[in-house]
Amino acid sequence: MIDKPNLPVAPHKYQWLFSICLVVSLVIGSEWYWRTQGFMPRVVDSDMLWSIQRNRVYGDSTIVIVGSSRAQVGIDPEIMRLEYPGYKIVQLAKIGLPAFYTLQDLANDPNFTGIILYSAVVSFLANEFYRRDQKYLVDYYHREFFKFRNLKERIDTHVRVFLQNYLAILSQDLVLKKIVQWNLQNRQLTPNYYILKANRYRPVYYSKMPPESVERIRNRKIAALTPNPKRANNRRQRIFQENISQDLSHLYIHLRQRGGKLVFIRMPTSGPHWSQDTITYPEWAYWNKITEWTGISTIHFRDYPELLKYECPDTSHLDASDVPEFTRALGRIIRTKLK
Amino acid sequence: MLFNSSTFIIFFCIVLIISRCIGSWTVRKGFLLVVSYIFYAAWNPPLVMLLWVSTIADWFCAQRIHTAPTKRIRKLILLISLGINLGLLGFFKYSGFLMDNFVYLMNLLQIEFSPASPNIILPMGISFYTFQTLSYTIDIYRGRSKPWPSFLDYALYVTFFPQLVAGPIVRAAQFLPQCAEQNKATSDQISWGLTLLVIGLFSKVVIADGLTAPIVEQVYDSGKVPGMYHVWVATCVFSIQLFCDFAGYSTCAIGAALCLGFKLPVNFRYPYAAIGFSDFWRRWHITLSSWLRDYVYFALGGSRRRGYARTYINQMITMLLAGLWHGAAWTYVLFGGLHGFYITVERVLKGYLGHYSVWRLWPMRIFFMLLTYAGFVLSLPVFRSHDVSQAFTIITSMIGLHPLSFQSEPILYDHQVRIGIFCTAGILISHYLMRNSSLEEAFSRIHWSIRGVAVAVLAYLTLISYYTGEDRAFIYFQF
Numbered sequence: 001m002i003d004k005p006n007l008p009v010a011p012h013k014y015q016w017l018f019s020i021c022l023v024v025s026l027v028i029g030s031e032w033y034w035r036t037q038g039f040m041p042r043v044v045d046s047d048m049l050w051s052i053q054r055n056r057v058y059g060d061s062t063i064v065i066v067g068s069s070r071a072q073v074g075i076d077p078e079i080m081r082l083e084y085p086g087y088k089i090v091q092l093a094k095i096g097l098p099a100f101y102t103l104q105d106l107a108n109d110p111n112f113t114g115i116i117l118y119s120a121v122v123s124f125l126a127n128e129f130y131r132r133d134q135k136y137l138v139d140y141y142h143r144e145f146f147k148f149r150n151l152k153e154r155i156d157t158h159v160r161v162f163l164q165n166y167l168a169i170l171s172q173d174l175v176l177k178k179i180v181q182w183n184l185q186n187r188q189l190t191p192n193y194y195i196l197k198a199n200r201y202r203p204v205y206y207s208k209m210p211p212e213s214v215e216r217i218r219n220r221k222i223a224a225l226t227p228n229p230k231r232a233n234n235r236r237q238r239i240f241q242e243n244i245s246q247d248l249s250h251l252y253i254h255l256r257q258r259g260g261k262l263v264f265i266r267m268p269t270s271g272p273h274w275s276q277d278t279i280t281y282p283e284w285a286y287w288n289k290i291t292e293w294t295g296i297s298t299i300h301f302r303d304y305p306e307l308l309k310y311e312c313p314d315t316s317h318l319d320a321s322d323v324p325e326f327t328r329a330l331g332r333i334i335r336t337k338l339k
Numbered sequence: 340m341l342f343n344s345s346t347f348i349i350f351f352c353i354v355l356i357i358s359r360c361i362g363s364w365t366v367r368k369g370f371l372l373v374v375s376y377i378f379y380a381a382w383n384p385p386l387v388m389l390l391w392v393s394t395i396a397d398w399f400c401a402q403r404i405h406t407a408p409t410k411r412i413r414k415l416i417l418l419i420s421l422g423i424n425l426g427l428l429g430f431f432k433y434s435g436f437l438m439d440n441f442v443y444l445m446n447l448l449q450i451e452f453s454p455a456s457p458n459i460i461l462p463m464g465i466s467f468y469t470f471q472t473l474s475y476t477i478d479i480y481r482g483r484s485k486p487w488p489s490f491l492d493y494a495l496y497v498t499f500f501p502q503l504v505a506g507p508i509v510r511a512a513q514f515l516p517q518c519a520e521q522n523k524a525t526s527d528q529i530s531w532g533l534t535l536l537v538i539g540l541f542s543k544v545v546i547a548d549g550l551t552a553p554i555v556e557q558v559y560d561s562g563k564v565p566g567m568y569h570v571w572v573a574t575c576v577f578s579i580q581l582f583c584d585f586a587g588y589s590t591c592a593i594g595a596a597l598c599l600g601f602k603l604p605v606n607f608r609y610p611y612a613a614i615g616f617s618d619f620w621r622r623w624h625i626t627l628s629s630w631l632r633d634y635v636y637f638a639l640g641g642s643r644r645r646g647y648a649r650t651y652i653n654q655m656i657t658m659l660l661a662g663l664w665h666g667a668a669w670t671y672v673l674f675g676g677l678h679g680f681y682i683t684v685e686r687v688l689k690g691y692l693g694h695y696s697v698w699r700l701w702p703m704r705i706f707f708m709l710l711t712y713a714g715f716v717l718s719l720p721v722f723r724s725h726d727v728s729q730a731f732t733i734i735t736s737m738i739g740l741h742p743l744s745f746q747s748e749p750i751l752y753d754h755q756v757r758i759g760i761f762c763t764a765g766i767l768i769s770h771y772l773m774r775n776s777s778l779e780e781a782f783s784r785i786h787w788s789i790r791g792v793a794v795a796v797l798a799y800l801t802l803i804s805y806y807t808g809e810d811r812a813f814i815y816f817q818f
Binding site for chain 1: 804
């Protein structure tokens, strides 16, 4: 037998009540402190979170946002939901990754009958290698998401995302190790203005950043552009035509047969980014051809004054303060397009 | 399912509430058995069948051993039980290792042999529950206990979820009598059980995962040869990570079991305050070392037969098996061998040093404690390294024999060194102060309000560290 230990005796109810009150006070106090320092709640993105969203696409009244960073940063699903009452808005855009594979997956999914808003980047569509970038996410969803052994991770992700969506103290900017490190180095923690919400919307608060940081980001983006952009060439145009008229038009036919809809959206860019796009991928040779070859509805920000008025602080992404109005305007335009 | 997950917290709350609502003791045990299978199946459902095989086989073997008419038949049935349990353990845990060594041997003999990769999943906790079921049959074979009359109790003993996947390794005699009578946790037990859960999770999430793991990974996974100073810091920090990880799990297990009305044996008793390696193994993973002592060391003859040489050989065999129990790799065998060597040297030295009162003075005790800890730290590179050659590189760097011991570029940042030293010193001092005490005693001495503050601070730090940090499995899960 095991020796019976002398367990600590106490007024347990009071002790635990006291502990719980103290934990709640610590949470509220530290949350208040970090918020006054400019920190915001930030959810951690993961394959599981993407898959949870992917699993929501079913049902007739669903709008799915597919794309890369511009769509994830520039369209707020919550605002879009207000524009489309009764609709489920699903954000599947993923920063840094061309989204053709996700589009293909949705179009080929026999149970999907909703609307896809595809934030198209012409340079990706005129490239042979753009197709497989979101493959790992799609594969994770189909192969792993439904497995019983991943149920635990699903539950964990739901709880984690719920808490991280409301509490700045659970943001990865405030990892204990980092706080200790910065204190030891007598440095001040700086807030991260790139955040992620539970619905996978990723607002970027350029307007809250110090101007020199915005300038640094902008310069880095400009430096990454091709120094001497080449004008539209035949090879790129050929690849673009093949991708659009063969692959995309087939996908669109599949989707339309089931009652699904697809809208291509060209999200705003500005400054050197826009200039380079107009030289390398002129609208007459690329964007305007999409509808001509496939019949897919397109929305180019240049064609709508209500979308044209926004300046991208880093040349490629909208500021979080502009997103609500932009999303509302976009929602209205989409409604007209789909009528 | 890991203790350090939201899923477990939800699961445990549901289990605790339902089990307290069930009035019938038999139904409650049945309920605990079912949820234990769900707990295990959450990782890989088909492997629950292995648990069933082990449970049923040992249950019947034990019954037959008890009723067998002759000693020969008893021995035969015991061998069947050993064959089933060790066969499963060997197949799932050691077959890949044996095959790799066989291939290596063939290649050495210039014989080309390249078998298909076996691709065998190591069932979680197999080393733990195999040892539990084995102890049951061996005890009955030795006549130390009788077969337990209730299969439900026995199945719960093998499967009880708090200790199922990473111990403590509970003996039947410790667990089964608790099943005999109505066993509802008192408010003292629930309160202390929850406190232990908070302490265990704090050890794991904040100290092991949050503060120490990144430092260790930076040195051991960098692929560079670390300098002497940084490798000592990282290895001392690894000793803290390992302790907080494993002792954290055991503390959670004991706490969770206590909330459900079951007492599990203590698995760690401030091991870094050990004076000598015999003492160390009486404080570190106590349930494994006592299992090996009772079922391997004593079975080999212990220290009673055929003089010193045989005792040393028995010690070495036991420690080599302890090493191999940890994992199917030569590094673990070396780890066990090194500890066998330490214990042997200690035994020899004890004979020469004699029992003088000077050894009991506190400066000498601290000196021997630090010497023991340094010896343990020196054995850790073989435990943590990816292979024997990395372990060799790191140990040679630690003792200053590697050409880059004093020249290599720093791998750790200053703040990491400071965090590492702070954590190491904190744990060593707390172990020294608590050496002859227990958590229960320490907590009993303080006022409930201070206890409440301590629990709240630990819970708060665990909460923020868990949701901001990376998920890391318990180190001992792989064993």
